[in-house]
Amino acid sequence: MTAQISPTVVDAVVIGAGFGGIYAVHKLHNEQGLTVVGFDKADGPGGTWYWNRYPGALSDTESHLYRFSFDRDLLQDGTWKTTYITQPEILEYLESVVDRFDLRRHFRFGTEVTSAIYLEDENLWEVSTDKGEVYRAKYVVNAVGLLSAINFPDLPGLDTFEGETIHTAAWPEGKNLAGKRVGVIGTGSTGQQVITALAPEVEHLTVFVRTPQYSVPVGNRPVTKEQIDAIKADYDGIWDSVKKSAVAFGFEESTLPAMSVSEEERNRIFQEAWDHGGGFRFMFGTFGDIATDEAANEAAASFIRSKIAEIIEDPETARKLMPTGLYAKRPLCDNGYYEVYNRPNVEAVAIKENPIREVTAKGVVTEDGVLHELDVLVFATGFDAVDGNYRRIEIRGRNGLHINDHWDGQPTSYLGVTTANFPNWFMVLGPNGPFTNLPPSIETQVEWISDTVAYAERNEIRAIEPTPEAEEEWTQTCTDIANATLFTRGDSWIFGANVPGKKPSVLFYLGGLGNYRNVLAGVVADSYRGFELKSAVPVTA
Numbered sequence: 001m002t003a004q005i006s007p008t009v010v011d012a013v014v015i016g017a018g019f020g021g022i023y024a025v026h027k028l029h030n031e032q033g034l035t036v037v038g039f040d041k042a043d044g045p046g047g048t049w050y051w052n053r054y055p056g057a058l059s060d061t062e063s064h065l066y067r068f069s070f071d072r073d074l075l076q077d078g079t080w081k082t083t084y085i086t087q088p089e090i091l092e093y094l095e096s097v098v099d100r101f102d103l104r105r106h107f108r109f110g111t112e113v114t115s116a117i118y119l120e121d122e123n124l125w126e127v128s129t130d131k132g133e134v135y136r137a138k139y140v141v142n143a144v145g146l147l148s149a150i151n152f153p154d155l156p157g158l159d160t161f162e163g164e165t166i167h168t169a170a171w172p173e174g175k176n177l178a179g180k181r182v183g184v185i186g187t188g189s190t191g192q193q194v195i196t197a198l199a200p201e202v203e204h205l206t207v208f209v210r211t212p213q214y215s216v217p218v219g220n221r222p223v224t225k226e227q228i229d230a231i232k233a234d235y236d237g238i239w240d241s242v243k244k245s246a247v248a249f250g251f252e253e254s255t256l257p258a259m260s261v262s263e264e265e266r267n268r269i270f271q272e273a274w275d276h277g278g279g280f281r282f283m284f285g286t287f288g289d290i291a292t293d294e295a296a297n298e299a300a301a302s303f304i305r306s307k308i309a310e311i312i313e314d315p316e317t318a319r320k321l322m323p324t325g326l327y328a329k330r331p332l333c334d335n336g337y338y339e340v341y342n343r344p345n346v347e348a349v350a351i352k353e354n355p356i357r358e359v360t361a362k363g364v365v366t367e368d369g370v371l372h373e374l375d376v377l378v379f380a381t382g383f384d385a386v387d388g389n390y391r392r393i394e395i396r397g398r399n400g401l402h403i404n405d406h407w408d409g410q411p412t413s414y415l416g417v418t419t420a421n422f423p424n425w426f427m428v429l430g431p432n433g434p435f436t437n438l439p440p441s442i443e444t445q446v447e448w449i450s451d452t453v454a455y456a457e458r459n460e461i462r463a464i465e466p467t468p469e470a471e472e473e474w475t476q477t478c479t480d481i482a483n484a485t486l487f488t489r490g491d492s493w494i495f496g497a498n499v500p501g502k503k504p505s506v507l508f509y510l511g512g513l514g515n516y517r518n519v520l521a522g523v524v525a526d527s528y529r530g531f532e533l534k535s536a537v538p539v540t541a
């Protein structure tokens with residue numbers, strides 16, 4: 001017989017200490033007075049911004065909108081130096097929020113949640129950690145991150161490499177690669193940032209390019225006190241319009257069809273957006289149909305291609321970096337990415353035409369037989385997005401149903417926050433949540449979850465969970481919206497296409513934050529439409 005560990009009983013367990021977990025603990029404990037324990041594998045708060053310490057790590061949301069909006073004083077006390085905010089600054093900000101609201105004492109850091117099992121008779125979740133602790137709670141809030149479960153490619157011979165390997169999302173604090181021969185695999189958002197930052201420092205940089213990307217300048221600039229003060233004076237209005245918008249990046253979203261104007265006018269609008277900077281602004285602020293209409297999409301794509309051809313001096317290098325096909329992934333922006341390839345110490349290797357054969361002790365060998373000698377191999381290969389972290393925990397709902405069985409085929413949810421057979425079990429940025437600048441979407445979901453918990457507590461609801469029909473309907477809604485865009489035709493992490501063996505599926509609600517907020521409010525106004533609410537007091541006929 002194994003010794004029984006007696007569980008600690010709390011009202012709610014929160015998993016994760018990024019934006020989502022921090023806010024969830026604040027809402028549930030500070031505002032509702034519930035007993036809450038939060039966990040994070042990391043040794044401190046910050047989530048994404050705790051882990052991603054690679055050189056060049058920067059938000060692509062503007063600084064004044066990459067933060068919480070729930071507290072006016074917090075907003076007024078905030079400050080930033082440039083239009084976009086760097087990883088160290090975001091981490092410092094999130095740490096300061098934790099201290100400001102006295103949340104640190106509720107978190108167990110350096111602690112991984114290994115399982116969460118629903119105990120039907122007691123209507124409690126039993127949550128176990130790698131430290132051997134066991135907690136029981138009525139509610140579980142999963143804020144485990146959508147870009148958090150590391151994706152590490154399986155390259156033949158990798159274990160024989162005598163140099164160092166680093167994933168960008170596990171970058172050792174202060175790790176400097178000056179003077180080294182470095183290889184980078186991955187040219188998505190993170191890859192572009194780390195490549196641009198490393199190029200001037202390292203002796204030689206080999207970039208293994210699988211999929212050339214469309215990217216526009218980020219346009220990061222210093223800001224003045226007057227500019228910050230003007231934003232602060234209008235913060236209520238700014239957040240109000242952000243939360244009513246689609247992508248929530250703070251610019252006016254265009255409704256103009258790209259083909260409704262002359263070619264000259266179209267290029268003028270693209271050039272203006274290029275000069276201003278910002279990936280989402282370029283895709284959604286110029287014209288209203290770049291993500292939905294092929295001709296509009298091609299106009300934007302060909303504008304970016306012309307810029308790449310102009311920037312990269314060597315035609316053969318430009319060819320390797322030149323994207324073809326649709327401009328239909330999460331829009332990228334960079335800080336001089338294409339320019340990097342004009343440096344004599346930077347080399348692009350196109351691995352679709354010249355694949356990686358193997359990794360050896362000294363470096364990476366490509367199919368043409370060339371050994372690219374390296375001291376360090378950097379993996380900017382991203383994440384098993386959205387459901388990745390859930391699948392790494394043993395989660396069992398009603399009747400012992402494992403989350404991997406429930407999500408066999410594709411991860412689903414009702415409204416991005418709940419899933420059938422998992423009562424009182426909530427997700428922040430779960431499958432089929434909104435695709436936006438994320439802090440306002442995270443706030444929207446945490447507020448909805450917290451209001452729902454308050455409702456359950458007030459009304460002595462024992463268990464709340466969505467019906468399978470409501471979940472199916474939401475999945476269909478998300479699929480229909482995605483199919484009306486060109487995004488489904490690009491190989492992107494947005495659909496899980498970056499992880500070998502992962503079945504591509506729709507992972508986001510692409511209907512915009514404003515619409516999403518209306519849907520959530522409508523469900524509540526309609527007596528929690530699509531949910532089953534089980535009363536604590538058995539209802540007799």
Ligand SMILES: Cc1cc2nc3c(=O)[nH]c(=O)nc-3n(C[C@H](O)[C@H](O)[C@H](O)COP(=O)(O)OP(=O)(O)OC[C@H]3O[C@@H](n4cnc5c(N)ncnc54)[C@H](O)[C@@H]3O)c2cc1C
Pocket residue numbers: 015016017018019020021039040041042046047048049050052057058059060061066111112113114143144145146147148190389393428429436437438439442
């Ligand atoms: C490099 C990078 C740049 C980004 N830039 C932007 C941007 O500009 N704009 C934007 O909107 N979004 C951006 N994102 C997305 C970003 O992840 C979100 O904006 C936001 O930080 C997510 O917060 P979160 O709390 O939901 O999750 P996270 O910040 O990912 O936190 C999740 C936490 O859960 C913990 N965790 C997971 N599983 C367990 C477990 N089993 N036990 C214990 N702890 C666990 C993890 O350790 C992690 O700390 C970026 C992401 C990356 C990786």
